[in-house]
Amino acid sequence: VCNSTGSCGDDGIKSAIDWCVGNATTYNISVISISLGRDSFSSFCDHQSDPLNITSAINNAAAQNISVTVATGNDGSSSAISFPACIQNATAVGATTKADAIASYSNLAGIVSLLAPGGDNSGTASQEINSTYVTGGYLAQSGTSMAAPHMAGVLALLRDYLKRVGQTKTPKQLESTLNLTGKRIT
Numbered sequence: 439v440c441n442s443t444g445s446c447g448d449d450g451i452k453s454a455i456d457w458c459v460g461n462a463t464t465y466n467i468s469v470i471s472i473s474l475g476r477d478s479f480s481s482f483c484d485h486q487s488d489p490l491n492i493t494s495a496i497n498n499a500a501a502q503n504i505s506v507t508v509a510t511g512n513d514g515s516s517s518a519i520s521f522p523a524c525i526q527n528a529t530a531v532g533a534t535t536k537a538d539a540i541a542s543y544s545n546l547a548g549i550v551s552l553l554a555p556g557g558d559n560s561g562t563a564s565q566e567i568n569s570t571y572v573t574g575g576y577l578a579q580s581g582t583s584m585a586a587p588h589m590a591g592v593l594a595l596l597r598d599y600l601k602r603v604g605q606t607k608t609p610k611q612l613e614s615t616l617n618l619t620g621k622r623i624t
Contacts, residue, residue: 471590473583475520509582
């Protein structure tokens with residue numbers, strides 16, 4: 439959804455979410471991963487600072503049983519997260535280090551309940567997350583943008599398992615399951 443300069447407009451974000459919802463059956467889409475954000479909110483932000491209505495796009499995805507994982511941001515805020523992670527039907531994902539501590543850069547707020555590996559931002563490749571790079575190959579990086587795809591992968595695996603055993607769960611039910619069964623990190 440981003441252009442060649444790395445700018446990611448709301449129109450592209452909304453269009454991408456809408457495309458995934460519209461093509462979910464054709465391409466077996468059950469999870470969307472968003473690693474971008476702007477503005478900061480300390481509580482749910484549905485329809486705030488949202489002129490193109492990304493809130494409705496995420497709500498529509500959730501209504502179609504598609505989880506939307508969103509990075510919370512890397513400002514180190516303990517009381518606010520970025521838009522669109524703050525939308526109530528989004529799955530907001532903060533970051534942990536490889537030592538299972540909350541990453542110091544990870545934005546958090548009372549509405550964030552899920553964390554995933556994001557690296558420790560030390561500049562040491564062994565402590566960061568190996569990721570694909572826009573010009574090709576791989577690059578070790580840290581951030582909630584590394585954590586959100588980890589969570590998307592977990593949710594995709596859970597959805598695949600549930601499908602195989604003839605069950606379904608809503609995005610919120612899956613979040614609850616992960617909170618009840620996952621490792622507690624405070």
